[in-house]
Amino acid sequence: MNTVLIIGAGGVGHVVANKCAQMADTFHNIHLASRTVAKCDAIATDVKSRTGRSIITHAIDADDIEATVALINSVKPQLLINVALPYQDLNLMEACLKTGVNYLDTANYEPHDVAKFEYSWQWAYQERFQQAGLYALLGSGFDPGVTNVYTAWALKHCFDEIHTLDIIDVNGGDHGKPFATNFNPEINIREVTAECRHWENGAFIHTPPMSQHQSFTCPDGVGTYEIYRMYHEELESLVKHIPTIRRAQFWMSFSPNYLKHLEVLQNVGMTRIDPVIYNGMEIIPLQFLKAVLPNPGDLGKSTKGQTCIGNIISGVKDGKRKAVYIYNICDHESCFREVGSQAISYTTGVPAAIGAKLILEGKWSGNGVFNMEQNDPDPFMEELNKRGLPWNCIELTPEQAEHFVVF
Numbered sequence: 001m002n003t004v005l006i007i008g009a010g011g012v013g014h015v016v017a018n019k020c021a022q023m024a025d026t027f028h029n030i031h032l033a034s035r036t037v038a039k040c041d042a043i044a045t046d047v048k049s050r051t052g053r054s055i056i057t058h059a060i061d062a063d064d065i066e067a068t069v070a071l072i073n074s075v076k077p078q079l080l081i082n083v084a085l086p087y088q089d090l091n092l093m094e095a096c097l098k099t100g101v102n103y104l105d106t107a108n109y110e111p112h113d114v115a116k117f118e119y120s121w122q123w124a125y126q127e128r129f130q131q132a133g134l135y136a137l138l139g140s141g142f143d144p145g146v147t148n149v150y151t152a153w154a155l156k157h158c159f160d161e162i163h164t165l166d167i168i169d170v171n172g173g174d175h176g177k178p179f180a181t182n183f184n185p186e187i188n189i190r191e192v193t194a195e196c197r198h199w200e201n202g203a204f205i206h207t208p209p210m211s212q213h214q215s216f217t218c219p220d221g222v223g224t225y226e227i228y229r230m231y232h233e234e235l236e237s238l239v240k241h242i243p244t245i246r247r248a249q250f251w252m253s254f255s256p257n258y259l260k261h262l263e264v265l266q267n268v269g270m271t272r273i274d275p276v277i278y279n280g281m282e283i284i285p286l287q288f289l290k291a292v293l294p295n296p297g298d299l300g301k302s303t304k305g306q307t308c309i310g311n312i313i314s315g316v317k318d319g320k321r322k323a324v325y326i327y328n329i330c331d332h333e334s335c336f337r338e339v340g341s342q343a344i345s346y347t348t349g350v351p352a353a354i355g356a357k358l359i360l361e362g363k364w365s366g367n368g369v370f371n372m373e374q375n376d377p378d379p380f381m382e383e384l385n386k387r388g389l390p391w392n393c394i395e396l397t398p399e400q401a402e403h404f405v406v407f
Contacts, residue, residue, distance in 0.1 A: 001028045002360045005075050007062055007092060008083035009034035011296050011341055012106065014043050015349025016083055018339040019387065021051040026357050031075045033058040046340055062088040068095040077101055081356050083349070086110045086117065093125055093136060102134055102359055106141035106352050108233045116194070119236055123369060130368040137364065138371050140355030141348040142309055143169055143250075144234035146389065148372035149380045150311045150326040151238055156377060158324050161244040162315040164401070167232065170253040172222050173305035173332045173343060177294050179261040186290045189262070189271050192252070197231040199239045199248040216251070218308040219394075219407045220329055225253040237371040244315070265289065296345070303332040303342040314401040323401035326393045328384070338388065347389065354383040
């Protein structure tokens, strides 16, 4: 009997719980834990109404390693699915090592006090997970996650060598709010205001955040959007594991309205992550801002439109230049009808459930810490088509790839 313990009851946890419940042949017992057990109970009620399946809920402080160890020992899962905050990754990995349980997350670790995210902290666990005979899967979301698997699949089936990689994340959804973030506001704003890094000729090049931008027209009528270059963690693992990549960049769309509000918030100090004293109490401005912004988990009710996320990849096959665009289009309203979530949470939660499924079925396995592209991409790509994130692959000319003309 397969048992999983999901830690985190935000928008992504909501999706993961629903998708795991849909796959009853693999996920026999599902436990859900969070600091606020009421959030878990609400998700469990929703899952019950949609699938007829019961989920067992728990209260847990994921920063407390010993409490987490006690919960794991009580639940006895084969796998811990971490959809809590990135700050908690290392503590949850420690708890897995202490209890002999496999681990999965959707985003890499970053410390509370520095807006810096990289894999070094988690890669440092490689030897310990190897010695324990445990499997840790990092970044099983969409980006990182699906975008890594797209790249691995392209290398396996389309290229002898990959030379350039451009990951383009467009959210064409409209939630009707003056300003809101589609996932955790604290993480979102830390991410988009961080210094940009892209890979070129064997090194990461540093540039000011979102200083490079261009227009991109999505396929299938999603629309034309302004996309901005920024750093994203999958670049770090992909250029390590696919060393033929000469240039790798990550791009994300932002509306003028979002950027206007973000600029004002930065100018008045509301995006600071260092503590300030207010009424004799120490607060973090960005955490206070998170408390007053709309809850991303509530945006599904009003969000309309589509996301379009994919990879433009170029390289060589049989000595000839070649390029492809692999992408998914996801509809916000369809996601809400299925699991009560907008597409941003859906596109992260579904890949987490797929990664968990492949681990429990033994299709992805090993001893150590693994990024997504280190596994066989084929079973994951097959599951994407079955579980709500169908993908397309179209051939481009190298010139189209260079100028982001995808149709």
